[in-house]
Amino acid sequence: MFRYIITRIGAMIPTLLLASIVIFTIIQLPPGDYVETYIGELIASGESVDLERAQYLREEYGLDKPMIQRYLLWIGNFVTGDFGYSFEYQRPVSEVVGNRLWLTIMVSMATIILTWVIAFPIGIYSATHQYSWGDYGLTFFGLLGLATPNFLLALVMMYFAQTLFGVSIGGLMDAEYIDQPMSWGKFKSILEHLIVPTIVIGTSGTAAMIRRIRANLLDELQKQYVVTARAKGVPPFKALVKYPLRMSLNFFVADIGSLLPTIISGAEIVAIVLSLQTTGPLLIAALQSQDMYLAGSFLMFLATLTVIGVLVSDIALGFLDPRIRLAGGAER
């Protein structure tokens, strides 16, 4: 196991290196650079631009250097913890992202917990009552949730909240609290605003989760060892939880790997529609304005978290499932 973990961590390095190259290349693909976008904006707003200043900016940001050099500079600094400088915000990337990170994590955690709390009981019910009216009904609503685009649901909810209750649900807190220090009032305001985004972002995830729990549990319920448990006289609920449910959790644990990046990426489109101050809109804006260090470093965070998440779930699977733990290293 120890050896396995070491080799796995070793394998992460080339993976991340490859990811960084791909990320950097793609960010560089659109024609032009940040300075060009910036100048374009200035011209559009009717200001005069002096070409010397553009040249100065390019030199200042290192945009005049060849791509390979810029890449090496960026990745070298990234490794040492310097994530670069955001042109747009005129601040280091770590500061720009850091400000929004805890709000993002809060929205994501709330969403994930809501997803689990709803999906598990429904999934288990659907699987144990397969082809019953309850199963059909829940499946119908689940598919509805799966098929509705999140941002559309967000728009619909905003509309009804406005017309029926006369409240604005955009943002993550009332305007008066923005940039204020934490207080009881601010906390309450955040909680109130959290409800709608959580539901909106969570819907499709919940629906997908229900389907997966149902399918996995159904597979396990037909296995012989479930009959063995019943034949032993294990009461029905315990027989369900101890054997097939535990077994069907493998997929769930494997899923945890992909949760890490979603926790900080913060459901981009919905966040824009609901104007949440999370990292999602930040990333999109950075990509649009070619704020390349902000975008690149942020995507690199996501890649790193994905790789770490997968490693964590693989190790967790090894601990949970003796078949994975004990079969490791055997050769045919």
Place this chain on the structure above:
Amino acid sequence: MAQASASANKTNEGEQQGGVSRDYSHDIIRVDDLHLAIDLKGADIEVIRGASFRIPAGKTVALVGESGSGKSILSQAILGILPNVARITAGNIWYRENASDQPLDLAGLKDDSAERIALRGGKISIIFQEPMTSLSPLHTIGNQIGEALELHRDIARNEVQTTVVQMLDLVGFPNPEAAWSMYPMELSGGLRQRAMIAMALICHPALLIADEPTTALDVSMQAKILSLLKELQLKLGMAVLLITHDLGVVANMADEVVVMYHGQIMEAGPREAIFKNPQHQYLKALLHAVPDLSMGYDEKLQSLRDIDHEIPASMIGEITERKTHVDEVLLKVRGLRKEFTTKKSTGWFGGTANVLKAVDDVTFDVRRGECFGLVGESGCGKTTTLKLIVRALSASGGSVEWLEGDGDDQSSIDLLGLNNAGVKAFRRKIQMVFQDPFSSLSPRSTVLNILKEPMEVHSMGSKKEQAAYAAELMRLVGLQPTFLGRYPHSFSGGQRQRIGIARALALRPELLVCDEPVSALDVSVQAQVLNLLKQLQEELGLTYIFISHNLAVVRYIADRIGVMFKGQLVEMANREELFENPIHPYTKALLDVVPHADLDHPLDFDRINRDMAAEGRDWSFPFSSQTDGSDMEMITISENHQVRAIIGSDPATISKAS
């Protein structure tokens, strides 16, 4: 039918008064006119139609019948673990643990009622056919067995482990303390079945239901498990309901026999009456359909349902050509070896590599037109040998030579030296029939595509010719060409195996390699498939290599037989010679553990238990190696009989030593 069971009851009561178990004078289970239906998409199908029988306390009742006859669902009804779609529509199941108890109608109780749950695992328990899947892979053996104990007995936590370890010891675990914390995947099939038995018996139930407990095991393991069951039954004084389709097992285990057919009880009575004087057509047919060691060498099995097949005209030309070369050596296997390395992961930093000799210096010839049988326990290397010959695995050493032509223009091909293109071309000459007809046919291909695929791979003929030939193949194995458009799931096990044979014959091979082709089939269709294989061999002039762990099956079909043990051939002889005059102690032991489907040759359970204690090689001189095994070779006893013994041993002393 009610009459049949009534008369059975009478005879049994008579027998019981003078029987061994005088303390048990009552019936623990009395099934009375039970009807059971399965709900299939709204339509009820009655699968048990008025079954009545009894299980006397402390006795063994065998429930015999082919798959689909309703025997398993009947046991599920007694235990209360019916699938959701099944329900009891009429009748009673009377349960009475002690003679003085009021009978309790189990049929009237809900499966999940508290009374039922208390009975399950506590008073009535079950062991299943498939030891590989009936234990949870995520929980330790100790946890799973201990759970049953904690559910039904008021026992202190710290005593659970001691009790379970005692039970594991009782069922024959070599190291019960270690087994407590082991996972099922770390155990062999035989040990898993023992763990299952320990789990079923930990609460000392009054009735044990054994649902085909040995079908998935090989003969030697079967004999050990049967012996164990018998021993434990005596110790714990429980009744056993033994569900099986193997009449050999019935003859050795049962006090009473109940024969089921299509959800009805055909015949019931004490074992002697059933075997000596079978009344019902189905039972009589069943007794003739099972290959047995005591039948004549040229006696033909009577299949329950015979099939007609025809040889396509296009094949006849090749056949006459092939038949002229009968008895010449076709395949020469010399010193074949295969080693597997398994890494035993011990500790945090990996472990030492284990080398397993799966096939160790195997040498034999296969002659044109004969059927060469390979027998041995599971894990002895039979299947690996086959896979090496068909080049599905690569050998670690030795040679396999294919001989063609005759006299001066004889040519030989070195099979192990062929490159990829050579192997592909060669596959037209050797084809394989697999053990499991359910997993060896793709569920997503029609039969037509299954039969056409080999021809497409080897570009034989136009599309039209291929389709026409596929139809001929269907007729060859006795199936309707109109079935070509169907998918495998719409066929029974026997029909699927015939499709598997047709696919193997699609390339018109000369050698057919059969890997336990009937062991996954019901006894009633075993005879059918065996007879078909025998006829095809004769009519098409085919050569077979046939492996099986069932000696009776090999005896029925093979001309020459090799016995394998731990990767080595220990004895090779003509069929009659091997069965009439076995020399090697292992061959003898193997013959001893085959249960006969008659009452005159009971298994010697005492001896099996003794042998079990002395697992491994303690064979007498000259059959045991004095060193690491390099001092052994095949010694020729007579023209067609060879035995593995110490180099240079005198054939006469070997014959005597046995």
